[in-house]
Amino acid sequence: MLIKIAQGLLLLAVFGFLHCSKGSGPFERDNLLDPEGTNWHPPMVIAMDDSLIAVGDSITIRASGSDPNGTVMEYLWALDGFSYKNKTDSGEITIAFQTAGIKTVLVKVLDNDSIESETDSIIIIVMGDAPINVSPVNGVLSQTARPTLRWIPGKFNSSFTVLLDTVNPPVSVKKTGVTDSSFADTTRDLKYGKTYYWRIIGVDPFSQTAPGEVWQFNTPLTSGMKLISAAGHVFSMGQNTTAMPVHSVQFTYDFFMDSSEVTQEDFFRIMGTNPSSFSETSNLPVEYVTWFDAVLYCNKKSELEGKDTVYVYTWISGTPGNGCSGLTGLSIDMSKDGYRLPTEAEWEYACRANTATEYYWGNGASNAYAWYSSNTATIQPVATRLPNAFGLYDMAGNVREWCNDWYTSYSNNMVYDPVGPAYGTYRVLRGGAYDDPFINTFASAYRTNDYPYTRSTSTGFRAVLSLSVSTPVIIYQPQSQTVDIGQTVTFSVWANGYPPPACQWQKNGIDISGATFANYIIASALPSDSGVYTVVVSNSRERVKSDSAVLTVIDTTTIKYVTTDSMVSISGAMFPMGSDLNADEQPIHTVSISGFFMSNTEVTQGEYVRVMGVNPSYFASDTNQPVENLTWFDAVLYCNKRSVLEGRDSVYSYIGISGIPGNGCTGLTGLAITMTNNGYRLPTEAEWEFACRAGSVDDFLWGSYPPNSIQDTTLIDSNAWWANNSGNISHAVAQKRYNGFELYDMTGNVQEWCNDWYDAYGSGMEYDPIGPMSGTSRITRGGSWTSNGIDLRCAARIYLPPVRVNWLGFRVVSR
DSSP: OOOOOHHHHHHHHHHTOOOOOOOOSOSOSSOTTOTTSSSOOOOOOEEOOOEEEETTOEEEEEEEOOOTTSOEEEEEEETTSSOOOEEESSSEEEEEOSSOEEEEEEEEEEETTSOBOOOEEEEEEEEOSSOEEEESOTTEEOSOSSOOEEEEOOTTOSEEEEEEESSSSOOOEEEEEEOSSEEOOOSSOOOTTOEEEEEEEEEOTTOOEEEOOOEEEEOOSSOSEEEEOOBTOEEEEEETTTEEEEEEEEBSSEEEEESSOOBHHHHHHHHSOOOOSOOSSTTSBOOSOOHHHHHHHHHHHHHHTTOOOSEEOSEEEEOTTSSEEEEETOEEOTTSOSOBOOOHHHHHHHHHTTOOSSBTTBSSOOTTTOBOTTTOSSOOOTTOSOOOTTSOOOSSBSSEEEEEEEOOOOOSSOEESOOOOSOOSOEEEESOOTTOOOGGGGSTTOEEEEOTTOOOTTEEOOOEEEEOOEEEEEEEOOOOEEEETTOOEEEEOEEEEESOOEEEEEETTEEOTTOOSSEEEESSOOGGGOEEEEEEEEOSSOEEEOOOEEEEEEOGGGOOOOOTTTSEEEOOEEEEEOOSSSGGGOSOEEEEEOOEEEOSSOOBHHHHHHHHSOOOOSOOSOTTSBOOSOOHHHHHHHHHHHHHHTTOOOSEEOSEEEEOTTSSEEEEETOEEOTTSSSOBOOOHHHHHHHHHTTOOSSBTTBOOOTTOOSOOHHHHHHOOOTTTSTTSOOOSSOSOOOTTOOSOSSSSSEEEEEEEOOOOOSSOEESOOOOSOOSOEEEESOOTTOOGGGGSTTOOEEEOSOOOTTEEOOOEEO
16 A cells, blocks of 8 residues: 655655656667657656655555657666666556665656666655664764764654664663654763764564664764863962962963863773772773873873874883883973873863852852762762863862973963973872862862872873864865765765864865755765765865765666677687787787677676676766776676676686775685686687777778877777877767777777786687786786877787776676
């Protein structure tokens, strides 16, 4: 039955799933079935509204097509969103999806001239028992440490349990009994620089559960620090009776400060050791650290994040991170961008958080803000008391905190960006600790001190990063993607800078209206979304443009998947192979070739993606461009996988794969080639030259054209994409004249891998030669868009190791 309910329509409106494209032009530029080209009118498709149904429910989809110059013969349906496996005589099909999810159905029509219409599509949300994840998109880089999880409810779900964890599958329960279809933890940030896994479990009214899929996202790389806006601010530092004299301090910069004291987990992750006496849980503040230990932590964290270290020294005394007692030759460069301890002035400004009261919460004691001897006998996990107005936890109590300054008395004068004296005996400590019996030690201005080599179970620290106006720096660049029509696309950027940079996404160099967030999401990609995407990040100092990210949306309706029925049958014969022009093409010798099939074009990116699921190509603006930028091994893997998909016997066998299959495979261990199998393979060098010549003995497939002459290039231009006319890019296949066997692009566009190892020719007659059994380089043939005239000859040989270049692709043969 066709289900159309208000809830489903609302969901579609919210998530933007309605995408029906209707065009009026043919997708083929040169249609052999319609020689006049512009005089025919393809059928049109009209699809029903997008809908929401349940798993197992039947839905009837209706489409209608018409052709003023012909008759609609059949309707072609891609129920999986890319493969047209279903055909109907009428514009109606009834289906029942057996799995939940967001489904894309494509439909087109075929007329009596075998001309196909463009595609129409509908989106159907198929509800199962379990929720369907929506965002954050699986695998995305989240731009916040407090992301909102969103999902579509299962058909019987009345409430939800949210699992969120750094282990896969997630086991940590964040919340139960959620009745909304979204969740965000607004109480604290997630850990930075982590991969998080999430799952939503649907619960029905009878407490039966249905777990959804596990998705993952990454949190930003920056640690959990709070921006302290201090530039231009003047505050009164000190306190009468305890920290005199009160004096004015002004900052010329902002800074980041750790929102909590450095935890034992943080310290161990950076230093590889935990000096703490209390170590029951990893989110306790690290303690029993010297001032020097804290400095070493700051430096090492800076190094790990590619920042310039603030502290310089020539020698370490004691155990680094666990009792360092001195740093010989220590100097401090406050202009560096690395982590450091806060100055005493920074600490007090951040603690006060724009308050002038004795404590940052007021003028009396409060158990809600601080851990001290009245409410605990030991240290406590960080961030378990209330924060101050700047969002900083434990600025009073828990553990005392090392500051950067040597201890000295205050002056009456106003100071700017104070850093304390150049030398001294004691370093400043601030904030009070769990074992302090007197509440006055938690006052914002209270100060104490200790030797920098002293260790105490009540002493820890937090770090800061000072900020001046800085050029935006892109940390995470947008990534190129190849997707099927209807899939969700997310481009992400992560940029540092101060002030924090704004974003403006562009397509093909033109601003995209409203695309001003760090993530740019295309909910359901269409072929028209293909293009080059960039993002400009900018602040008051500078504009920085990201690397280009190429989006290729595969329109499966325009992919002519080549099978043996459409491959060219080439009858066997004898021919003279080689030439007298170059030494490695000599001697000319007679070769006898048995009949075989060869694809009439180079393997296109669309065909490659359909089989391998990845597009390694450098030029990826058109799915009809030849696939390139792939190794000989990648081409072999394509041949094997396509053979398996079509029920053929694989030609190539191996026991191990090195590199990334289909996108940079660097080796196949134990490779063996069985030429008698009926699967797809690369052509032998002899097969390739025989097919290129197509019965001719001329140098070029179009005749004898002196390759070293400088003359009119019209003849070459009409037969091949080469250095003179390519514009330094590859082009869609089959745009130039075909040869005598009706094979396109046998010269130019992209060079083509052959099956053979390279070796010198012999002089005797050969029968179906397959080349030597071993070697260091494989044969490539045909020239490319980079080639001059001489490399376009039928006999020209080039041999290469299994490299990846953007002018090298392949075509397939079979027996």
